[in-house]
Amino acid sequence: MTRFLAITKAELRILRRNRWLFMATLIMVLFALALTFAGSAPTGSVGVDMLTITVTSMTTLSVYLAPLLALMISFDAIAGEAERGSLGLLLTYPTGRAEILLGKFVAHLCALIIAMTIGFGSAGAVAVFSGGAGPESLVALARLIVTSVVLGAVFVLLGYMVSALTRSATAAAGMGAGLWLVFVVLYDLGLLGAVVLDGGGWFTQTLFPWIMVANPADAFRLVNIASSEGMALSSGMVGAVSVLPSWAAPVSLVLWLLLGFGFARTAFGRVEP
Amino acid sequence: MQDKVLEITGLRKNRGAACVLDDVSLSVTAGERVALLGHNGAGKSTLIKAVLGLMPFEQGEVLVAGHKPGSAAARSATAFLPEAVSFHPALTGREQLHLFSQLAGVKADIEGLLDRVGLADALDRRIGTYSKGMRQRLGLAQVLLGKPQLALLDEPTSGLDPISRQDLYEIIDELAAAGCAVLIASHALTEVEARTDRIAILRKGKLVANDTLVGLSAQAGLRTRVRLKAGQSAADLAALTGGRQVNGASVEIEIEPPQKMQTLQRIAALGDAVVDVDITPPDLEELYRHYAREGLQ
Numbered sequence A: 001m002t003r004f005l006a007i008t009k010a011e012l013r014i015l016r017r018n019r020w021l022f023m024a025t026l027i028m029v030l031f032a033l034a035l036t037f038a039g040s041a042p043t044g045s046v047g048v049d050m051l052t053i054t055v056t057s058m059t060t061l062s063v064y065l066a067p068l069l070a071l072m073i074s075f076d077a078i079a080g081e082a083e084r085g086s087l088g089l090l091l092t093y094p095t096g097r098a099e100i101l102l103g104k105f106v107a108h109l110c111a112l113i114i115a116m117t118i119g120f121g122s123a124g125a126v127a128v129f130s131g132g133a134g135p136e137s138l139v140a141l142a143r144l145i146v147t148s149v150v151l152g153a154v155f156v157l158l159g160y161m162v163s164a165l166t167r168s169a170t171a172a173a174g175m176g177a178g179l180w181l182v183f184v185v186l187y188d189l190g191l192l193g194a195v196v197l198d199g200g201g202w203f204t205q206t207l208f209p210w211i212m213v214a215n216p217a218d219a220f221r222l223v224n225i226a227s228s229e230g231m232a233l234s235s236g237m238v239g240a241v242s243v244l245p246s247w248a249a250p251v252s253l254v255l256w257l258l259l260g261f262g263f264a265r266t267a268f269g270r271v272e273p
Numbered sequence B: 001m002q003d004k005v006l007e008i009t010g011l012r013k014n015r016g017a018a019c020v021l022d023d024v025s026l027s028v029t030a031g032e033r034v035a036l037l038g039h040n041g042a043g044k045s046t047l048i049k050a051v052l053g054l055m056p057f058e059q060g061e062v063l064v065a066g067h068k069p070g071s072a073a074a075r076s077a078t079a080f081l082p083e084a085v086s087f088h089p090a091l092t093g094r095e096q097l098h099l100f101s102q103l104a105g106v107k108a109d110i111e112g113l114l115d116r117v118g119l120a121d122a123l124d125r126r127i128g129t130y131s132k133g134m135r136q137r138l139g140l141a142q143v144l145l146g147k148p149q150l151a152l153l154d155e156p157t158s159g160l161d162p163i164s165r166q167d168l169y170e171i172i173d174e175l176a177a178a179g180c181a182v183l184i185a186s187h188a189l190t191e192v193e194a195r196t197d198r199i200a201i202l203r204k205g206k207l208v209a210n211d212t213l214v215g216l217s218a219q220a221g222l223r224t225r226v227r228l229k230a231g232q233s234a235a236d237l238a239a240l241t242g243g244r245q246v247n248g249a250s251v252e253i254e255i256e257p258p259q260k261m262q263t264l265q266r267i268a269a270l271g272d273a274v275v276d277v278d279i280t281p282p283d284l285e286e287l288y289r290h291y292a293r294e295g296l297q
Helices: A003-017 A020-038 A050-074 A076-084 A087-091 A097-129 A135-165 A169-198 A202-213 A216-226 A229-235 A238-243 A248-269 B044-052 B072-077 B093-104 B110-116 B132-143 B162-177 B213-220 B234-241 B257-269 B284-292
Strands: B004-015 B018-029 B033-037 B059-064 B078-081 B150-154 B181-186 B198-203 B206-211 B224-230 B250-255 B274-280
Touching: A003 A020, A003 A097, A003 B093, A020 A050, A020 A097, A050 A097, A050 A135, A050 A169, A050 A216, A076 A087, A076 A135, A076 A169, A087 A097, A087 B044, A097 A135, A097 A248, A135 A169, A135 A216, A135 A248, A169 A202, A169 A216, A202 A216, A202 A238, A202 A248, A216 A248, B004 B044, B004 B181, B018 B033, B018 B044, B018 B059, B018 B181, B018 B206, B033 B044, B033 B162, B044 B059, B044 B078, B044 B150, B044 B181, B072 B078, B078 B132, B093 B110, B093 B132, B110 B132, B132 B162, B150 B162, B162 B181, B198 B284, B206 B213, B206 B284, B213 B257, B213 B284, B224 B234, B224 B257, B234 B250, B250 B257, B257 B274
Parallel strands: B033 B181, B033 B198, B078 B150, B150 B181
Antiparallel strands: B004 B018, B004 B059, B198 B206, B224 B250, B224 B274
16 A cells, blocks of 8 residues: 555655755756846836745746756656666566556655755745745745646656657657647747737637646646736736636646646556566 | 466467467476576567566466466566666665565565675665676565565576576575476576476477476487496497497497486496496487477478
8 A cells, every 4th residue: 555655765765866856956946046136126116025026937937947857857767667677577566557656756746846845945035034025925935836846746747658658768858858848838839829810819819718728837827827916917917817717727737637647657558568 | 286376378479460479388386497498589588578467468378376467466476587687776775675575565584685695795785886697686686575476587597607596596496495486588408507397498489398308308309328438348348238339448328218227227237347337318408409499490
């Protein structure tokens, strides 16, 4: 029953030993602090506190960084074991494939929680220390941390899927990069093009927000922006937010978690070591 | 009737148009050591994967301790040593074995096991620093976890030096003595050194032999050589036994295996004419070539 925890423990040990945890946390801290200090200038003109501005910038950053870190951590999970020849052995143990995935997932989730909390938390600490944080912006920061972890978790699961579909870790890394590009960059570019072509018609008014929220990266952005008036103002995304019901974006993220696990489990189930 | 731990009946597996396993039937009873021989690509690894439940097959039936391959009960009963096994380089031997014991759901004496396979000095070193032979030993240690009813060893001697090989056979003997059915896959008969109870040979997916070493020799009709050292005249002895004189003092007779005892009795009856007797059974390599290449000739 707790067999997956044995895998979790071993995976966490590996993440600590190969310095992944340290590097990921360091990257998050550096980016968060850079945005805190670079973004503190325009506070007066918009009329919101320093942390609100920082959270907005960090939301934009996290859309790119959380999926990237997640894919980096997960692309090797199955393909790497297959390459080493240890996957066949692992699968002959009484542990089921879902348990193996769950064990790795919990470990990778812990790593994301540590990196995101310390990274974004350091920005919050600086803001509190310099008096630039209020209750509302602290809630926004907490929301950013939680949703970043959820967004990362979705991409960890998609990374497992990619890892199971390819025969080598190198191919999995390439496919992971492609996945990131599609979800984070190309999807939005495509939508933007469609909106421009449509010229403010039915597509832009009705369909566009729903297609947008179907992408986990955009859903993440919407959750963070819709819930804070100050952030919606400072990010200029008020239009799309007003059309969608408030549950749309959180539901999209949760659905993606379930879908991601389903995809990963199906792809892993087809692996013949 | 003995307790059959592994029972394979009429197993058939196609890969594309090619048939990689063709109507293979093989069983291993508790405490028996069976060598599965064949060239590379003869179907040994495919057979093992089918038994482990890692690969579906078209026809036939496989039962591991009475359970379907890949079922939880079958997996608990089975231990497996993959060919050229490797583990995550960042973990130590002790951590890796501890993980396996938890996955198997058994309480095991990790240090004792690692000591048994000769890794006592390396148990807290990272696997990344291990040599190929040491990784193989670690793989062997995880086979000993729990009390497997069936052990499948795929090329267990690869990467091992002769002394380690000796240790390996001792461990295999211990496993068998504890009632474990052991199936050892190898590409050469000399590798398993005939320290098995039965030998099965696969050729292009077909089981072409399945018998004891003696039985195989008899079927192959390979002759046993008996060399006699003459008491007085080698020429006289050659005439007496119908053998061939090899030098001034020795005579060599080639006999079919079933006639061995009869011949020896005849020799014993010769009294002082014979000073010494040497019996050489057919060479293992010769025997293996006979079966593995039969169809090619």
